[in-house]
Amino acid sequence: MNEKLKDYLTDTLPLQADWVVKLEEMALAENVPIMDKAGINLVMQLIRISRPHRILEIGTAIGYSALRMLEAAPDASIVTIEKDEHRYAQAMEHIRELNKEQQIEVIYGDALDKLQQLSENGSTFDLLFIDAAKGQYQRFFELAEPMLNPNGMIISDNVLFRGFVANPEDVPKRYTKMVEKIRSYNQMLMSHPDFTTSIIPIGDGVAVSYKKS
């Protein structure tokens, strides 16, 4: 996205609570790729409108998006999966500091295994937020989608990956495979018979998929 437009969208956002600013600063300082401010603002707005009771997040990092989603749906319960041990510990600490451990369950491990276990336990969700390894979105979708209730929503972040997804001829070689995978993921979402999807060029690109009943 055009930098001026991006800055404008960020600048229009209202001031946030101290804990939000602290986590954003920490992510910046430690180079943790949390969702950008306009992107999480969109996710929170979709949550306020759709009022999910149960949310599943793939990719917790330091707990920022899980805590922001809970801010938008204070009565919801959130399950979130993180495979990096250090980030898992940081997320647990931030969630405890804000006394939200009753509502946010952080599962430590690879989502490819943990999603299978959740499914076998009969878990269901109203909203899935996919924000982990971009090359694996298709697999995350296949494992998590059966747990999504009818009229539920899937939000997938980074689906335009730095603009490269729309400009495949300009992709640096190291990203070629990943961009191909994201393009095929987007194509799958757009043509899926059980979903309607809209891709929104906010942040790194957010796909919003609505499951038909």
Ligand code: SAM
């Ligand atoms: N959703 C977070 C936020 O906005 O605050 C940011 C998540 S960050 C973009 C992606 C995270 O997913 C990383 O912390 C990474 O360790 C984790 N991750 C990547 N692949 C994963 C997998 N297969 N299972 C679980 N976590 C994974």
